[in-house]
Amino acid sequence: MTQKNKEPWDQYSEYLHLDKLLSAQHRRSEDARKQGLEPSHDEMLFILFHQVYELWFKQILFEMDDIQGRFQDNIVNDRDLGPVINQLGRIVLILRTVVQQLDILETMNPQSFIDFREHLRSASGFQSWQFRLLEIKLGLRRDDRLKFNYHEYDEEMNTGHKATIRKAEASKSLYDQVDGWLSRTPFVEDGDYTFWASYRKAVNTMFDERLAFLKTQGLDAEQFATEETAIEKGRKKFESLFDEKAHAGMVNDGLWRMSWRGLQSALFISIYRDQPVLHMPYRMLSLLMDIDELLAKWRYAHALMVQRMMGLSMGSGGSSGYGYLMQTLEKHRIYDDLFALSTYLIPSRAMPELPERIKNAMGYSYNSPHRAA
Template sequence: MQPNAVHYADYLELTKLLNAQHPESSKNGAPLAHDEMLFIIIHQTYELWFKQILFEVDSVLAIMHQPVLDDNAADMQTVVHRLKRVGTILKILVQQVDIIETMTPMDFLDFRDMLRPASGFQSWQFKILEAKLGMRFEDRHGKAYYTSQLYTAEITLIKEAENAPSLMMLLNRWLERMPFLTDLAAWTSDKSGSNNDTGFFATYEAIYTNSLAEAEKNNIAFFKETFYDEPKKNHRHLTATACRNALFIMLYRGYPLLELPFQLLETLLEIDHQLGNWRHRHINMVQRMIGTRIGTGGSTGAGYLKAAMDTHIIFKEIAQLNSFLVDRRKLPALPTEISIKLGYSF
């Protein structure tokens, strides 16, 4: 080998990596609990994947945090590509549950009590990921103690992530500046006498309202709250302007200019979906392993995980926009000048 050649084992630091498993059950000369090695490697793998996900999310945040985001450059393609990678990695995390479920409850009991108070609840990387995606402190389940078992340095990193612009915040800013708002404000079909800035949506609201079944009429108030009222403090992530623009992207996603923005919204929903799948599989695994017993970290076990699954839905406001879609055949045809701007230019 050349003196400066890279060797596989050195490049991957395999000596460190393969000697980073130290089962508690085999310390002090005790016999090894066989499945503890699997337990350690699975969770180390999770943390490595969390590191990669954070690496991807940080790069996306850096792009979207630019003072001016050039939608005509490759930036948004990069954002969508990397977020799709995050979604694919999350699918792998869900699949890894299949491996850990080869361990029976009795196998787990061979070493479980030796782990106290260690718990997956102490995964500070996962809490940072939630914060960077858009999970706010006030929206967390169990916020009174969610950092109580962490080291000071870990808590500091989480708080820094919570205080920095999240992906959800940057998405809101990006949606608010959708480029053809002036054209929509001057929508000539508007006969409602509403404010100029809601011309298209006054037209669309009438179409949507007429499409509702009698049992769905309460959705009309939800429509007005979502698309006309600005968020009350700690109530919503997305402003009314951002919601209107996101819905427009969903409605007219077939136009070339809106294809990539639509992929971005769909990818964020997929990330939420996979996070939900991971939590669901985790709940089932915990119930199978320990039943109704408390977790090693002191949480209520499966009960805590269920509550977190129902609460920690980061991009819920994007998903809720699907409530306001109508049959494609009922969509108003866009004026020629808008269609031209949304299409290919030669």
């Protein structure tokens, strides 16, 4: 039969391969009928749920590939930022949806789960290679991962998936690409203007003014000494940010991951976000933080659900279960440098003004014939 002669109703099923999709939910507890046992009703929800997740992972990876493709060159075309922001926004909405969806799975009670759990054998979400790929593409590095029972996480993965994982690990992650892009931000150093020098001056003025204010407050010697020490601590904290060598040492100690230049630009963008050319970069950094936050929320919601379903039992993948998952919550954060930057914000009133020349360069001024009217 040619495509034309087909019933219109079949077109829908065919286009979506529904026959394949809808026949892929086999409850293993159904097989237990042969032994006269009732199949588990909730096993259907459990299977379907994981499949829905894998489909969403597939879509997220599809978006990631496109985003990463736009960042692969040393010069990112400005016109690519719009689609990148749209796609990151889409990933954020998908992640928000999958976090919320867990509520549906929690309508299954722990007894129902235990009734079919044996049918999972050693199957576990831990083996989701798409989830691993997503973590890697976003920027989670092998060395930063929690060791899984003292083994590499992909040790038992099949050869094909392992090759995919290793290839992704050997390529630049979105984190590296964004860091490189940030490091090339114009305006941070422009002629005799350097953001770092002007920010450092503003920070020191802020501390000097605070000290001068405290001197007028009639504090006794002990109170004054406590305040002075706090101010000195504050100065030191900022100095470690301004000093490239100190930053390198902190990278070595695992306290920072982002490059020195990348951090400067991220702070610059976040402070001067209302300058027209910085709107899009600021939006992009915010979306990356949203993604990191939503992944952490998912890890937390999933860990709580695991605790509700199986208490402190070990996972079918062989981990300690709830305990392991709670540790990943902290350890597997990726963009936490962007969050840590807020430590270095100062009140707006103390913020250095941008030179007029730089402000003009960052505006949307153009020679429109309508402007003069």
